[in-house]
Amino acid sequence: xxxxxxxxxxxxxxxxxxxxxxxxxxxxxxxxxxxxxxxxxxxxxxxxxxxxxxxxxxxxxxxxxxxxxxxxxxxxxxxxxxxxxxxxxxxxxxxxxxxxxxxxxxxxxxxxxxxxxxxxxxxxxxxxxxxxxxxxxxxxxxxxxxxxxxxxxxxxxxxxxxxxxxxxxxxxxxxxxxxxxxxxxxxxxxxxxxxxxxxxxxxxxxxxxxxxxxxxxxxxxxxxxxxxxxxxxxxxxxxxxxxxxxxxxxxxxxxxxxxxxxxxxxxxxxxxxxxxxxxxxxxxxxxxxxxxxxxxxxxxxxxxxxxxxxxxxxxxxxxxxxxxxxxxxxxxxxxxxxxxxxxxxxxxxxxxxxxxxxxxxxxxxxxx
Amino acid sequence: xxxxxxxxxxxxxxxxxxxxxxxxxxxxxxxxxxxxxxxxxxxxxxxxxxxxxxxxxxxxxxxxxxxxxxxxxxxxxxxxxxxxxxxxxxxxxxxxxxxxxxxxxxxxxxxxxxxxxxxxxxxxxxxxxxxxxxxxxxxxxxxxxxxxxxxxxxxxxxxxxxxxxxxxxxxxxxxxxxxxxxxxxxxxxxxxxxxx
Amino acid sequence: xxxxxxxxxxxxxxxxxxxxxxxxxxxxxxxxxxxxxxxxxxxxxxxxxxxxxxxxxxxxxxxxxxxxxxxxxxxxxxxxxxxxxxxxxxxxxxxxxxxxxxxxxxxxxxxxxxxxxxxxxxxxxxxxxxxxxxxxxxxxxxxxxxxxxxxxxxxxxxxxxxxxxxxxxxxxxxxxxxxxxxxxxxxxxxxx
Numbered sequence: 001x002x003x004x005x006x007x008x009x010x011x012x013x014x015x016x017x018x019x020x021x022x023x024x025x026x027x028x029x030x031x032x033x034x035x036x037x038x039x040x041x042x043x044x045x046x047x048x049x050x051x052x053x054x055x056x057x058x059x060x061x062x063x064x065x066x067x068x069x070x071x072x073x074x075x076x077x078x079x080x081x082x083x084x085x086x087x088x089x090x091x092x093x094x095x096x097x098x099x100x101x102x103x104x105x106x107x108x109x110x111x112x113x114x115x116x117x118x119x120x121x122x123x124x125x126x127x128x129x130x131x132x133x134x135x136x137x138x139x140x141x142x143x144x145x146x147x148x149x150x151x152x153x154x155x156x157x158x159x160x161x162x163x164x165x166x167x168x169x170x171x172x173x174x175x176x177x178x179x180x181x182x183x184x185x186x187x188x189x190x191x192x193x194x195x196x197x198x199x200x201x202x203x204x205x206x207x208x209x210x211x212x213x214x215x216x217x218x219x220x221x222x223x224x225x226x227x228x229x230x231x232x233x234x235x236x237x238x239x240x241x242x243x244x245x246x247x248x249x250x251x252x253x254x255x256x257x258x259x260x261x262x263x264x265x266x267x268x269x270x271x272x273x274x275x276x277x278x279x280x281x282x283x284x285x286x287x288x289x290x291x292x293x294x295x296x297x298x299x300x301x302x303x304x305x306x307x308x309x310x311x312x313x314x315x316x317x318x319x320x321x322x323x324x325x326x327x328x329x330x331x332x333x334x335x336x337x338x339x340x341x342x343x344x345x346x347x348x349x350x351x352x353x354x355x356x357x358x359x360x361x362x363x364x365x366x367x368x
Numbered sequence: 369x370x371x372x373x374x375x376x377x378x379x380x381x382x383x384x385x386x387x388x389x390x391x392x393x394x395x396x397x398x399x400x401x402x403x404x405x406x407x408x409x410x411x412x413x414x415x416x417x418x419x420x421x422x423x424x425x426x427x428x429x430x431x432x433x434x435x436x437x438x439x440x441x442x443x444x445x446x447x448x449x450x451x452x453x454x455x456x457x458x459x460x461x462x463x464x465x466x467x468x469x470x471x472x473x474x475x476x477x478x479x480x481x482x483x484x485x486x487x488x489x490x491x492x493x494x495x496x497x498x499x500x501x502x503x504x505x506x507x508x509x510x511x512x513x514x515x516x517x518x519x520x521x522x523x524x525x526x527x528x529x530x531x532x533x534x535x536x537x538x539x540x541x542x543x544x545x546x547x548x549x550x551x552x553x554x555x556x557x558x559x560x561x562x563x564x
Numbered sequence: 565x566x567x568x569x570x571x572x573x574x575x576x577x578x579x580x581x582x583x584x585x586x587x588x589x590x591x592x593x594x595x596x597x598x599x600x601x602x603x604x605x606x607x608x609x610x611x612x613x614x615x616x617x618x619x620x621x622x623x624x625x626x627x628x629x630x631x632x633x634x635x636x637x638x639x640x641x642x643x644x645x646x647x648x649x650x651x652x653x654x655x656x657x658x659x660x661x662x663x664x665x666x667x668x669x670x671x672x673x674x675x676x677x678x679x680x681x682x683x684x685x686x687x688x689x690x691x692x693x694x695x696x697x698x699x700x701x702x703x704x705x706x707x708x709x710x711x712x713x714x715x716x717x718x719x720x721x722x723x724x725x726x727x728x729x730x731x732x733x734x735x736x737x738x739x740x741x742x743x744x745x746x747x748x749x750x751x752x753x754x755x756x
Binding site: 009010011012013017018038039040041042043046047050058059062065066109124125128129131132135145146147364 | 600601602603604605606608609610612613616617618628630632643645647648651655677678680681682683684701702704
């Protein structure tokens with residue numbers, strides 16, 4: 001049969017983000033496939049050179065829209081390393097709470113995103129309703145639902161409001177009590193299990209060839225390779241948690257690892273709320289001083305563990321008030337570009353959107 | 369995991385013994401960077417890969433127009449001995465050519481394609497480094513070079529709405545205007561770095 | 565007193581009959597608008613809470629629709645890069661009339677935070693006509709729902725005339741599109 005060209009186009013109900021995949025299809029099996037990135041390109045790396053170091057905090061959360069706090073954390077850690085700033089103790093613990101809440105919200109969204117390609121909308125409705133509660137907590141802490149601009153070089157912008165511990169505890173207790181219900185709707189639902197068991201494999205040699213990190217790597221290599229464990233930042237070495245890993249990496253194992261990470265995040269938030277000390281939350285600065293920072297020369301790479309893998313900012317300073325070059329390492333760059341070209345052919349057309357979802361391809365961080 | 373100071377010593381021993389390193393910089397206990405010559409880069413990467421640095425994290429370039437050089441950056445990661453290694457080397461800016469490394473790290477194929485699109489660096493050995501990846505029908509110089517002005521490009525190409533002037537200037541006070549211009553001059557002059 | 569049985573009704577002209585049918589159509593149109601699912605930019609992250617049970621959109625009669633030929637509203641959620649604009653123009657011209665465009669966020673109004681970027685267009689209504697804007701960066705979900713209710717008011721007052729403007733001033737829109745994009749046809753030698 002002749003091959004037919006199709007677009008899993010930018011406008012598609014099951015597609016995440018604005019990217020299109022060009023497919024050459026023979027019957028129902030995909031023969032060749034290429035990702036077309038670039039529809040979300042805004043020129044961030046050029047734009048960051050035109051603003052000063054602290055002004056960039058308002059520009060960078062927009063790099064990845066579903067999980068904006070990791071951008072602020074990586075940028076703040078890199079600037080502090082170049083400047084030699086010491087962040088106060090309470091700020092480290094507040095940063096950990098914010099990062100783990102952000103990880104909960106994106107895992108809920110990705111798990112609910114299974115509902116689009118498979119047609120189970122109940123799961124999606126439950127997940128988005130819970131995610132809305134997390135966005136309401138963020139609005140109480142920082143004033144904005146999505147783009148917080150809360151983690152700045154030198155600490156966090158202001159202290160947590162009074163009474164927020166009660167809201168956070170109420171939310172995570174409620175989520176933990178409904179964990180079994182979430183498992184029953186998604187990963188133990190017979191109609192979804194038939195589509196994710198033994199499909200969309202990611203063997204270990206493919207992981208090393210592409211450079212995949214995060215859950216994809218841990219579920220294939222059978223080791224806890226997580227940046228929070230291997231090179232801990234911000235007091236992750238003082239809380240107890242484990243990074244889930246598995247041996248056989250099909251789609252079901254990766255989703256199972258995600259659900260275990262949700263439980264681990266809940267446990268980390270509980271420990272942080274107990275162990276958090278009192279004190280200032282930001283390095284004391286003069287009026288307008290951070291706008292005139294001149295950062296000494298240096299080249300630094302600051303990695304953070306996001307929900308999709310190793311997310312890093314490469315920052316170069318020339319001694320001026322603006323960065324000389326900032327490079328963003330998107331966590332899903334390897335599996336989005338080379339993975340789709342080499343390892344997507346062979347799946348069926350119905351599973352194409354599911355492939356993109358379970359591999360964790362997020363298009364804004366590929367395009368920047 | 370092993371003691372991290374001995375990891376850094378291990379890497380330093382490995383690289384400095386076999387190659388001529390122009391500059392070494394230990395950034396903190398988990399990161400170290402080496403500046404090498406352009407001809408040594410491929411051999412350094414092969415040595416590191418055989419010693420366990422199996423994952424390539426990032427590949428990109430930095431533009432230095434004053435020295436007329438472009439600096440290539442390669443960042444590698446080893447999950448057993450947790451150290452990020454940065455390998456940097458400067459190449460000529462007017463005709464930048466760098467041999468491709470996809471034989472060592474196959475995942476670098478798309479990084480090199482993007483680097484060509486944004487900086488103009490050629491990578492012989494990579495079969496399709498000249499195709500456009502992120503921009504479409506681009507008609508100007510590579511955007512991440514320092515000579516490119518994105519605001520001028522935007523004003524030139526994208527039509528803007530006409531606004532009518534429905535305000536009146538009451539008085540032409542030149543003193544405040546001069547102070548404002550002088551302040552802008554001072555801010556602009558600090559942007560590229562302090563003058564020596 | 566004249567009874568209605570034996571006096572003939574006043575003859576209505578063809579335009580008046582058409583207008584009455586159009587008003588009936590507007591009543592049904594504004595109470596069941598279908599929105600095309602196309603997430604073009606950042607502000608699209610506020611749409612899932614609006615579509616699902618948090619701020620239910622279906623009580624206003626709106627729901628998501630998969631193809632442009634059967635949708636009423638094209639929702640431009642956020643900024644548009646040049647590559648995206650070519651596809652959006654294709655999609656807009658495929659929709660059947662009457663059709664409405666809603667711009668979310670500050671970026672379609674005047675460029676927003678990316679006004680000096682080489683890849684993002686500045687003002688959207690130079691290229692396709694826009695009926696309602698919802699400003700903010702990013703707007704709250706309740707503001708988005710408020711924007712939809714405003715669009716329904718506009719349809720009721722017959723001021724949502726974007727698609728008629730596109731037909732009448734087609735040359736002006738086309739010349740702007742050519743100046744910014746080069747050409748609107750998508751060349752696919754990307755991978756070939």
